[in-house]
Amino acid sequence: MADGNKDSRRRFGRRGRGRSGQRDGERVAAKAGQAEPAEEAKSALADQPPVVCSICEKQIFDLSSALAGRDGGQPVHFDCALAQAAVGENLEPSERVAYIGRGAFAVVEYRDKSMTAFTVKRRIQWEKEGEKFDWRKSIQHRMGL
């Protein structure tokens, strides 16, 4: 008889656990339901049309490093902007075009071979200073900036 009692207790225990397990299942389902809007938002971002560079017409995967194009401010690859900024600049062997920040490139002259010290010889303003671009605002928003 003693064994039988143990068994029934065990069964009760199991049944109790089973019930709480069901409740857990319901809670998980409720949580999953709440998570749905976030999943939708994510797929909405993925469904956005690819951003195409207006210089080389290839897709820009990393908008955070893109610059605004000179015509209309649409995003362009950083490298494309750099190459275009250098067009028409007759560079001396010691000169390079480098990004100096705030939407501007510059022809710089390196003072030594380590290329750490340089002088800005000519500033090439690329993006209009202080201009805000919607595509950049949206990427900054997405990155939580």
Ligand SMILES: [Zn+2]
């Ligand atoms: Zn490009």
